[in-house]
Amino acid sequence: MGPDIVVPVVGCMMIVAVVFLPLYFKNRERREMQATLRAAIEKGQPIPPEVIEAMTKTVKLPPTRLRDLRTGVIWLAIGLGVAAATYFGNFTDHDGDFHGIGIACIPAVIGLAYIVLSFFNPNKEPRV
DSSP states (O other), X not given: OOHHHHHHHHHHHHHHHHHHHHHHHHHHHHHXXXXXXXXXXXXXXXXXXXXXXXXXXXXXXXXXXXXXXXXXXXXXXXXXXXXXXXXXXXXXXXXXOOHHHHHHHHHHHHHHHHHHHHHHOOOOOOOO
């Protein structure tokens, strides 16, 4: 088994690990929390407010104007960074072939879409 096989297989395994391991651990933590709550309820003990607060933290809030604007600026910066890296990376080769700028348009357009959505989003930042 040479590097021709090992590198792509390890690369795919890393992608799977990065995506699925956090999901697995979050699910396991949620199951343990539910088991603890179930045991407390069966014994008739009151549920501590910290546990209720910890469970409500996992609720995803609706997107707000500020969050959309921040996300848009980050995606736009990523696109501009990829475009600049492509331009200056190929600039030394003098081949004039900037294929990465097309790829950089993807996050840049996503960023612009989020920025536009921030203007149409009626939800303001929640007060804490």
